[in-house]
Every structure is written in C-alpha cells, then in structure tokens.
Amino acid sequence: MNLACIPAYNEESTIQDVVKKTLPHVDKVIVCDDGSTDNTAKLAKEAGAIVISQNNEGYGAAISTLFEQARKENAQIMVTLDGDGQHNPDQIPLLINAITTHNVDVVIGSRFLDDKTSAPGYRKTGIKIITSASNYGTNFKVTDSQSGFRAYSKDAIDAIHPTEQGMSVSTEILLKISNKGLSVAEVPIIVSYEGDTSEQHSVSHGVSVLVNTIKYVSIKHPLQFYGIPGIVLLIAGIIMGGIFLDAYLNAQKIFYGSLLASIMSFLLGAILVVTSILLFSMANLIRDRN
Ligand SMILES: Nc1nc2c(ncn2[C@@H]2O[C@H](COP(=O)(O)OP(=O)(O)OP(=O)(O)O)[C@@H](O)[C@H]2O)c(=O)[nH]1
Ligand SMILES: [Mg+2]
Known part of the structure; x- marks a missing residue:
C-alpha cells in the first residue's frame, strides 16, 4: 500500500x-x-x-x-x-x-x-x-x-x-x-x-x-568541529602564556592582557578538546547501539 x-x-x-x-x-x-x-x-x-x-x-x-x-x-x-x-x-x-x-x-x-x-x-x-x-x-x-x-x-x-x-x-x-x-x-x-x-x-x-x-x-564530526579549534586555542594559550612569562622573567613586566588572554584561551581550548572527546565517544556508543 x-x-x-x-x-x-x-x-x-x-x-x-x-x-x-x-x-x-x-x-x-x-x-x-x-x-x-x-x-x-x-x-x-x-x-x-x-x-x-x-x-x-x-x-x-x-x-x-x-x-x-x-x-x-x-x-x-x-x-x-x-x-x-x-x-x-x-x-x-x-x-x-x-x-x-x-x-x-x-x-x-x-x-x-x-x-x-x-x-x-x-x-x-x-x-x-x-x-x-x-x-x-x-x-x-x-x-x-x-x-x-x-x-x-x-x-x-x-x-x-x-x-x-x-x-x-x-x-x-x-x-x-x-x-x-x-x-x-x-x-x-x-x-x-x-x-x-x-x-x-x-x-x-x-x-x-x-x-x-x-x-x-x-x-x-566532533574531532574536526571541536577538537581542532580546541587544540588551536590550547596552543594559542601556551604561546601567550610564554609571552607573559618571558616579559615577566626578563623585564619584570606584568602584561595582564596577555595573562588573561592566555588563561581564557587555554581554558576554552581545554573545554573544546574535552567536549570533542566526549562527543566522539558518545557518537560511537550510539552508533554501536543502533
Ligand atoms: N503539521 C504541521 N505542519 C506544518 C507546520 N508548519 C508548517 N507546516 C506544513 O508544512 C509544509 C511546509 O511548510 P512551509 O511553511 O510551507 O515551509 P516551506 O515550504 O519550507 O517554506 P515557504 O517557502 O515559506 O513556503 C506546509 O504544508 C505547512 O502547512 C507545523 O507546525 N505543523
Ligand atoms: Mg511552503
């Protein structure tokens, strides 16, 4: 019918x-x-x-x-x-x-x-x-x-x-x-x-x-959508943290801007990476159950 x-x-x-x-x-x-x-x-x-x-x-x-x-x-x-x-x-x-x-x-x-x-x-x-x-x-x-x-x-x-x-x-x-x-x-x-x-x-x-x-x-595609931007942000956080440390240790200057940006970028990057791993595992679990 x-x-x-x-x-x-x-x-x-x-x-x-x-x-x-x-x-x-x-x-x-x-x-x-x-x-x-x-x-x-x-x-x-x-x-x-x-x-x-x-x-x-x-x-x-x-x-x-x-x-x-x-x-x-x-x-x-x-x-x-x-x-x-x-x-x-x-x-x-x-x-x-x-x-x-x-x-x-x-x-x-x-x-x-x-x-x-x-x-x-x-x-x-x-x-x-x-x-x-x-x-x-x-x-x-x-x-x-x-x-x-x-x-x-x-x-x-x-x-x-x-x-x-x-x-x-x-x-x-x-x-x-x-x-x-x-x-x-x-x-x-x-x-x-x-x-x-x-x-x-x-x-x-x-x-x-x-x-x-x-x-x-x-x-x-959680690894592409969340994982890659997450890794980019983590790396950016580490670089900005490095710039901050470099200025602090070599010239005793504290750049609050780069400190804040480094922490934010690192945290956001970490959240995205964890999200991508969680979504990736969940997607696999759901696929197995279907
Ligand atoms: N049951 C139900 N039908 C709906 C609802 N909204 C729209 N429709 C029906 O779904 C069909 C498509 O909706 P349209 O609003 O015309 O969507 P569309 O064709 O993508 O958009 P337009 O180009 O604006 O016409 C029509 O037959 C509508 O009557 C709804 O909330 N419930
Ligand atoms: Mg219509």
Missing part, C-alpha cells in the same frame, strides 16, 4: 486541492493537522483524506507522527508533500517510480536539480548553504536537503524515527538515512513560489535550521 502524507498548518486555501490531486496517485492520503485554527482539518476530511490531529507541535513532530502512522498501516511507500500547494501532486509517480524501478530507499524531490524552479534568491542561497552543511554530515550529496517532497521505502519507514520538532527534521532525517546506510536518489521537481510573502519568517526559520544542521554535523 502506498501512502501520501501531508503535514498541514492553517492551509485551508490549498489543502482540498492538494488532497484531491494526490488521491489518484496513492491508496490513502493522510493529513497531519497541527492544531490549525482554520478549517484545514474539516476540508481535508471532506476532500477524502484521513486526518490526524495534534496540538501545534511543529512540522517535525507532524513528520514523526506520519512515519509512525505509515508503520501502523504497513505502507510499502510513503510520499510526503506540503499542504500549501507548492508541490505538484502529479509529480508523485516520479518519486514512487524511482523507488520501485531503481530500488532506492529514499527519493528526494529536488527543486535545484535542473533548476526550473525560480525560488527567491535569498531563499535559494539559504537552502544551498544549509544543504552544503548537511552534505558534510552524510555519506552522499544532495542538492535540496530541505525539500519536503520525498518518498520513503518500507525499509526507510521502519528505520527512521525522527525526533526534531521543527523544520530541522529534514536534515535530521538525511543524517539518519546516512547512518543507517540507506540509499538515496533525487528527482527534479517543480516548486511553486506564487503568492509567497513569508520573507522574515523564512529567514528566522533558515537560521535556526542552519544552526541545527551544524549541531547535527558537528556531532557527526
């Missing part, structure tokens, strides 16, 4: 159309309505979707619920797409075919693969920066790490248990796909940006997703 799963928050102007256009391509459509204050749930049900409601827990929490539901329904394939009409449901077969004919576990609909999508410039740049950061943490490269238009095989549905509540779930899932050794492919999709106005909103979202992406990637 193939499922389409749609996270939706206040999408009453588009949800019906999205559900109706999605239904012909799958066996069931499930909408996770996140405590919308408009008629999203009612309209989705009327259009033929099964509606799961939760209480404003965020995009990631909705995706996690939808994975859970797909496991309950024993789905062979789950396609996720947005409820705001930005994705074209007629492209669902493209994603499903990539799974069935090429035997991959996860297919990502990418708006940048053949660059037909005219995403607003700042958003394009933001997504590309986040995608580069995310690619650093995975053993594959994608062009659109933030796409919500994806398809998952049964193996992927069973293996992935997202925990991020917000938009960073897209990155979290990619890292989990990589850790579990699942295979990934991208297909080009068209994303509509008509009537798009949420600039400020998307900048703050973008920044928080980038910070979370760096968090994930830094946990994956």
Whole structure:
C-alpha cells in the first residue's frame, strides 16, 4: 500500500486541492493537522483524506507522527508533500517510480536539480548553504536537503524515527538515512513560489535550521568541529602564556592582557578538546547501539 502524507498548518486555501490531486496517485492520503485554527482539518476530511490531529507541535513532530502512522498501516511507500500547494501532486509517480524501478530507499524531490524552479534568491542561497552543511554530515550529496517532497521505502519507514520538532527534521532525517546506510536518489521537481510573502519568517526559520544542521554535523564530526579549534586555542594559550612569562622573567613586566588572554584561551581550548572527546565517544556508543 502506498501512502501520501501531508503535514498541514492553517492551509485551508490549498489543502482540498492538494488532497484531491494526490488521491489518484496513492491508496490513502493522510493529513497531519497541527492544531490549525482554520478549517484545514474539516476540508481535508471532506476532500477524502484521513486526518490526524495534534496540538501545534511543529512540522517535525507532524513528520514523526506520519512515519509512525505509515508503520501502523504497513505502507510499502510513503510520499510526503506540503499542504500549501507548492508541490505538484502529479509529480508523485516520479518519486514512487524511482523507488520501485531503481530500488532506492529514499527519493528526494529536488527543486535545484535542473533548476526550473525560480525560488527567491535569498531563499535559494539559504537552502544551498544549509544543504552544503548537511552534505558534510552524510555519506552522499544532495542538492535540496530541505525539500519536503520525498518518498520513503518500507525499509526507510521502519528505520527512521525522527525526533526534531521543527523544520530541522529534514536534515535530521538525511543524517539518519546516512547512518543507517540507506540509499538515496533525487528527482527534479517543480516548486511553486506564487503568492509567497513569508520573507522574515523564512529567514528566522533558515537560521535556526542552519544552526541545527551544524549541531547535527558537528556531532557527526566532533574531532574536526571541536577538537581542532580546541587544540588551536590550547596552543594559542601556551604561546601567550610564554609571552607573559618571558616579559615577566626578563623585564619584570606584568602584561595582564596577555595573562588573561592566555588563561581564557587555554581554558576554552581545554573545554573544546574535552567536549570533542566526549562527543566522539558518545557518537560511537550510539552508533554501536543502533
Ligand atoms: N503539521 C504541521 N505542519 C506544518 C507546520 N508548519 C508548517 N507546516 C506544513 O508544512 C509544509 C511546509 O511548510 P512551509 O511553511 O510551507 O515551509 P516551506 O515550504 O519550507 O517554506 P515557504 O517557502 O515559506 O513556503 C506546509 O504544508 C505547512 O502547512 C507545523 O507546525 N505543523
Ligand atoms: Mg511552503
């Protein structure tokens, strides 16, 4: 059985159309309505979707619920797409075919693969920066790490248990796909940006997703992210300490500035080195348990 799963928050102007256009391509459509204050749930049900409601827990929490539901329904394939009409449901077969004919576990609909999508410039740049950061943490490269238009095989549905509540779930899932050794492919999709106005909103979202992406990637590579800067700071601390001692012993001059900088640098360096070792051990432990 193939499922389409749609996270939706206040999408009453588009949800019906999205559900109706999605239904012909799958066996069931499930909408996770996140405590919308408009008629999203009612309209989705009327259009033929099964509606799961939760209480404003965020995009990631909705995706996690939808994975859970797909496991309950024993789905062979789950396609996720947005409820705001930005994705074209007629492209669902493209994603499903990539799974069935090429035997991959996860297919990502990418708006940048053949660059037909005219995403607003700042958003394009933001997504590309986040995608580069995310690619650093995975053993594959994608062009659109933030796409919500994806398809998952049964193996992927069973293996992935997202925990991020917000938009960073897209990155979290990619890292989990990589850790579990699942295979990934991208297909080009068209994303509509008509009537798009949420600039400020998307900048703050973008920044928080980038910070979370760096968090994930830094946990994956703790020695590079914390260990190397830590060692650099330790060495800087030792050099500045040397300068201080040299001035004190040879000229009886006390440079408080270099004393303070040396202590700070040394302490921060030590903290970073210890952090990197702890994270490295924790990452290994978690990998062993998975
Ligand atoms: N369940 C749930 N869905 C959400 C939440 N926030 C957004 N969504 C849905 O997730 C999909 C993508 O959200 P958008 O805000 O459009 O994110 P985006 O497409 O990356 O950003 P834009 O380019 O601004 O549209 C839409 O279907 C939203 O209705 C939420 O908190 N809970
Ligand atoms: Mg959108």
